Amino acid sequence: MKLSILGQIKRDRIFLLLLAPTMIFYIMFRYVPMFGITISFMDYNLFKGIAGSPWVGLKYYRMFFENPDARIIIKNTVLLGFYKLLFGFPAPIVLALMLNEVRSMLFKRFVQTVSYMPYFLSIVVVASMIDMFLSPSTGWLNHALQSMGFPAVNFLQEPGWFRTIFVSSEIWQQVGWGSIIYLAAVTTIDPQLYEAARMDGAGRLKQIWHVTLPGLATTVAIMFLMQVGQILEISFEKVFLLSNAATYDTSDIISTYVYRIGLLQGNFSYGAAIDLFMGVIGFALVYVSNRISRRFSETSLW
Amino acid sequence: MKQRTSLFDIVNVLILALFACTMLFPFIHMAAVSLSSAEFVVGNRISIWPKGINFDAFAAVLSDKRILTGYKNTLIYVVLGTTLSLIVTTMGAYSLSRRNLVFGKTFMLMIVFTILFSGGMIPTYLTVRNYHLLDTIWAMVIPNLVTAFNLIIMRTFFQGIPRELEESGKIDGLSDAGILTRIVLPLSKPVLLTVMLFYAVQIWGNFFSALLYLRNADLYPLQVIIRNIVMMGVISDITVSSALGDKKVVLESLKYAVILVGTLPILLFYPFIQKHFIKGAMMGSVKG
Numbered sequence: 001m002k003l004s005i006l007g008q009i010k011r012d013r014i015f016l017l018l019l020a021p022t023m024i025f026y027i028m029f030r031y032v033p034m035f036g037i038t039i040s041f042m043d044y045n046l047f048k049g050i051a052g053s054p055w056v057g058l059k060y061y062r063m064f065f066e067n068p069d070a071r072i073i074i075k076n077t078v079l080l081g082f083y084k085l086l087f088g089f090p091a092p093i094v095l096a097l098m099l100n101e102v103r104s105m106l107f108k109r110f111v112q113t114v115s116y117m118p119y120f121l122s123i124v125v126v127a128s129m130i131d132m133f134l135s136p137s138t139g140w141l142n143h144a145l146q147s148m149g150f151p152a153v154n155f156l157q158e159p160g161w162f163r164t165i166f167v168s169s170e171i172w173q174q175v176g177w178g179s180i181i182y183l184a185a186v187t188t189i190d191p192q193l194y195e196a197a198r199m200d201g202a203g204r205l206k207q208i209w210h211v212t213l214p215g216l217a218t219t220v221a222i223m224f225l226m227q228v229g230q231i232l233e234i235s236f237e238k239v240f241l242l243s244n245a246a247t248y249d250t251s252d253i254i255s256t257y258v259y260r261i262g263l264l265q266g267n268f269s270y271g272a273a274i275d276l277f278m279g280v281i282g283f284a285l286v287y288v289s290n291r292i293s294r295r296f297s298e299t300s301l302w
Numbered sequence: 303m304k305q306r307t308s309l310f311d312i313v314n315v316l317i318l319a320l321f322a323c324t325m326l327f328p329f330i331h332m333a334a335v336s337l338s339s340a341e342f343v344v345g346n347r348i349s350i351w352p353k354g355i356n357f358d359a360f361a362a363v364l365s366d367k368r369i370l371t372g373y374k375n376t377l378i379y380v381v382l383g384t385t386l387s388l389i390v391t392t393m394g395a396y397s398l399s400r401r402n403l404v405f406g407k408t409f410m411l412m413i414v415f416t417i418l419f420s421g422g423m424i425p426t427y428l429t430v431r432n433y434h435l436l437d438t439i440w441a442m443v444i445p446n447l448v449t450a451f452n453l454i455i456m457r458t459f460f461q462g463i464p465r466e467l468e469e470s471g472k473i474d475g476l477s478d479a480g481i482l483t484r485i486v487l488p489l490s491k492p493v494l495l496t497v498m499l500f501y502a503v504q505i506w507g508n509f510f511s512a513l514l515y516l517r518n519a520d521l522y523p524l525q526v527i528i529r530n531i532v533m534m535g536v537i538s539d540i541t542v543s544s545a546l547g548d549k550k551v552v553l554e555s556l557k558y559a560v561i562l563v564g565t566l567p568i569l570l571f572y573p574f575i576q577k578h579f580i581k582g583a584m585m586g587s588v589k590g
Binding site: 022025031033095098176255258272286 | 311346400572584
C-alpha cells in the first residue's frame with residue numbers, strides 16, 4: 001500500500017518536527033548566505049540593503065581579475081594547498097606503516113596517544129606556540145641555531161619561510177589523527193598473506209612493500225582523491241594568525257584577502273565576488289574527485 | 303611465535319620515539335619555561351627541565367581579569383553551544399536515519415550540498431549581521447549549530463540499530479517519540495558522547511566566529527584573549543598585576559603560562575576521552 005505524499009507527511013509528522021530545527025538552521029545559515037552571493041553583482045550598500053543597491057553586473061569580477069593582487073593570492077592559495085598535499089598526504093601513511101610494525105603494544109599505544117594530541121589543540125594555541133618558538137630573540141629554535149653558530153632568523157617575518165612553517169605545523173597537528181584510518185585499514189589485511197610472504201623469504205621491508213601497501217591501496221586512493229578535492233580548503237584561521245604584512249607575498253591567500261579587503265574595509269560586493277569565484281572552483285574540485293572515487297570504489301562522500 | 307628483534311625493529315622504534323618527542327617537546331618546553339625563575343629564562347638556560355621552580359607566572363595569569371572573563375565566556379559558549387547542538391543534531395539525525403522518511407533524500411542532499419558549496423565569508427557575515435546576532439553570545443553558538451560531519455556520524459549510528467528493537471517498542475505501545483527516548487537514545491550513549499566531545503572541542507577552539515562577529519571585549523572567548531596577549535603583545539594588565547609582588551616574572555614565562563592555561567582542560571581530559579574521538583574518526587570515514 002503506497003501512501004500519498006500528504007499521507008506520508010501525516011505518518012512522519014513527529015520526525016519532520018524533530019528534523020525542523022536542523023533544516024531551519026541549514027536554510028537560515030547556509031542557504032540564505034548562498035543567495036546572499038547576489039550582492040557580488042551589485043554595488044552593495046550596508047544601509048540600503050539588497051533591495052536598495054544597484055545592479056552592476058560583472059564589475060567586481062572584472063575588478064578582481066584585473067587586480068594584480070589576484071594572481072598573487074590565487075598562486076599562494078594553490079601552492080599552499082599543493083605543498084600541504086605533497087608532504088601532508090604521505091606522512092600519516094608512513095606513520096601508520098611504522099606503528100604497524102611495532103611489537104610492543106604499550107609503546108605503540110603511547111606513540112599513538114601522543115600523536116593524536118596536537119589535533120585537539122586550538123589553532124590560536126598552535127599559532128601562539130609557533131610565534132613563541134620562532135621568536136628571533138627568545139624562541140628556542142633560534143637559541144639552538146645560535147648555539148650551533150648560525151645567525152638568528154626572524155622566521156615569521158620572512159616570506160621565504162611561511163610555506164615551510166605552515167605546512168610543517170599542519171603535519172605536526174594532523175599526522176597522528178590522519179593515521180587512524182590507515183591503521184584501521186591495516187587490520188583488515190589477511191594475516192595469511194604475511195605468512196605466505198615469510199615462507200617466500202620476504203623480509204620485513206618486503207612484507208610492507210608487497211603485502212601491507214597493496215592492502216592499503218584502496219584507502220590510500222580514496223583519501224588522496226578526497227584531499228585533492230579539498231586542496232583549496234586551507235585553514236583561514238591558521239594562515240590569518242601566522243601571516244603579517246611582511247610576508248603577504250607568500251602568506252596572503254584568498255580567504256585572508258577577502259577578510260581584509262572585503263570585510264574589514266567594507267568592500268562587501270568585491271569580497272563576495274571573490275567568495276563566489278572560490279566557491280565554484282572548490283565545488284568543481286570536490287565534485288570531480290568524488291565522482292572519480294565513486295567510480296573505482298564503493299566509497300564516496302555521499 | 304617469537305621473532306628475534308632485528309635491526310629493522312630497533313631503527314623503527316628509535317624513529318618513532320624521536321617522533322613522539324617532537325610531539326611532546328613543545329608542551330614540556332612551555333611548562334619548563336613557565337615554571338622557571340626569571341634569571342634562568344632570561345639567560346636562555348631552559349630547555350626541558352625547569353630551574354628555580356615557582357608558580358609566579360601562573361599566579362599572575364590566573365589573577366588577570368581578561369583571562370578569567372575569557373575563561374568564563376568560553377565555558378558559557380561551550381556548555382550552551384554543545385547542549386543546543388547535541389539536541390538539534392540528535393533529533394535531526396534520528397529523523398534522517400529513517401529509510402522511508404518523506405523527502406528524506408531531499409533533506410539529506412540539501413545538507414550534503416552545504417559541505418560542497420557555501421556562500422562564503424562575506425555573505426555569511428552579512429546574514430549573521432542581518433539577524434542581529436553580532437556582539438551577542440548567540441554569535442558564538444548559532445552560526446555553527448549543526449555540523450554536517452557530526453550529523454552524518456549520528457545518522458550512520460542510528461541506521462545501525464536493528465529495526466526489530468523499534469518494532470518491539472511499538473508493539474509494547476510506545477509512541478515514535480517514546481521509541482527515541484526509551485530505546486534509541488540509551489543505546490546511543492557512545493555516539494552521543496563522541497559527538498558531544500567534537501562539538502565541545504570545536505566551540506572551545508573557535509576563533510573565527512569571535513573574530514568576525516564579536517567587537518565587545520566583554521564577550522571575547524579565551525582564544526581571542528590568548529591571541530591578544532601572546533601574539534599581539536597586549537600585556538599591560540598582567541605586568542601590572544605581577545608587579546604587585548616584588549618577584550619579577552619574565553614576559554616569556556607569562557606568555558607560555560597563558561598558552562598552557564588555555565590548553566590545560568584539553569590536556570587534562572584528553573587521555574580519558576581520546577578513545578571516543580577515535581571512534582568518531584572511524585565512524586566519520588564510513589559512507590554517510
